[in-house]
Amino acid sequence: MRIAFFAPHKPIDHPLPSGDLIIGRTLHDFLKAQDHKMMIASRFRLRHITGKPLKWPALYLEFRRALNRVKKFNPDLWLTYHSYYKSPDLFGPYISATLGIPYVIYQGVFATKYRRKFKTWPGYMINKNALLNADHVFANKAVDFQNLSRIILPEKLSHTSPGIDTSIFSYCRQSADRIRDKYNLHDKKVILSAAMLREDVKAESISDLIDAFKPVVEEIPEARLIIAGDGEARSRLQKSASYKVGDKIIFLGRIERQEMYKYYSSADFFAYPGINEAFGMVYLEAQCCGLPVLAYSTRGPQEAVAHGETGLLSPQGDIAGLSRNMLKLLKDKDLRERMSKAAPQRIKKNFDLNDNLRCVNIKLEEIISRRDR
Incomplete structure (x- = not known):
């Protein structure tokens, strides 16, 4: 199969890491590993394009280039990763129609609330047009599947959960000992967090944490919080942490994803509040390494974490509740051990990347086969 691949929000080779980027990259790489010929149709970013008229001439020129590029590649199918109101797919529907090939969206998102505001209405309408013109749409979150089912026929809509490579994220005792040695943590209770420290809800989540x-460290002085991640908010958050708890919080800086299993292994549990978090790949990674998870009960954590089984969730903004859950896990070793055992089992059952993407691959092959018939 020859696939023209497009990620309107952010190219999959973008240097700035994010959960969405990881999902898009793993989708592309998985399909390529199945011996499909993959071509990046365009690297043009469509984020907030409807509100940037100065970029429209460049957008038109790139559309023409992408059309010629894809014509030469002669694909069997166009696959767009992640179209929504902020970054609606302006290329896929038209190029697919011009070439007479199936048009598919993975991680389609639809919410009618964006039609009510003048600023978001254009992006909402363009995204809705792309969804309605798709031969098939994959939703990888339960809420997105529910919303999309209002406008997409059942036979054109699939729910497939995001996933991780469970062979990469697993507990490693040797790595845990090395990390604890490095940061003098052997006699400490260790809470790990990880996030991009940018000035938005990511930094707000770390600030809440x-x-x-x-109050946790006041009651349990041997507790330590280590935070992996970097960004423009890091300096401010470090100063805040130093003022509030002294040297009890360690900022690690950016850790490469393939190295994160070592840090998960060194911790007693994982905590990241996840304000407005759409999903949160770190929750899957932490659980796969055997860590219970603490977070707010927002949309993403609710889907990624089984409350009471693999972690504890509290209402968004309830900092006291977050503290109580930290203390509960720090004090209750039996609870930690039960969750630590259940967490990787749940991830392997529901969020195994290879299992979930195999279903996507089968559906894409069915679409091509149906077109050929």
Whole structure:
């Protein structure tokens, strides 16, 4: 199969890491590993394009280039990763129609609330047009599947959960000992967090976590919070942490994803509040390494974490509740061990990347076969 691949929000080889980027990259790489010929149709970013008229001439020129590029490649199918109101797919529907090939969206998102605002209405309408013109749409979150089912026929809509390579994220005792040696953590209770430290809900989540940790360390002085990640908010958050809890919080800086299993292995549990988190790949990674998870009960954590089974969730903004859950896990070794055992089992059952993407591959082959018939 020859597939023209397009990620309108952010190219999959973009240097800035994110959960969405990881999902898109793993989708592309998985399909390529199945011996499909993959071509990046365009690297042009369509994020907020409807509100940037100065970029429209460049957008038109790139559309023409992408059309010629894809014509030469002669694909069997166009696959767009992640189209929604902020980054609606302006290329896929038209190029697919011009070439007479199936048009498919993976991680389609639809919400009618964006039609009510003048600023978001254009992106909403363009995205809706792309969804309605798709031969098939994959939703990888339960709420997106529910919303999409209002406008997409059942036979054109599939729910496939995001996943991780479970062979990469597993507990490693040797790595745990090395990390604990490096940061003098052997006699400590260790809570790990990980996030991009940018000035938005990511930094807000870490700020809430620091506030929740303050009463915890007052009661359990040997507790330590280590935070992996970097960004423009790091300096501010470090100063805040130092002022509130002294040297009880360690900022690790950016850790490459393939190295994160070592840090998960060194911790007693994982905590990241996840304000407005759409899903959160770190929750899957942490659980796969045997860590219970603490988070807010927002949309993403609710889907990634089984409350009471593999982690504890509390209402968004309830910092006292976050503190209580930290103390509960720090004090209750039996609870930690039960969750630590259940977490990787649940991930391997529901969020195994290879199992989930095999279903996507089968559906794409069915679409091509149906077109050929």
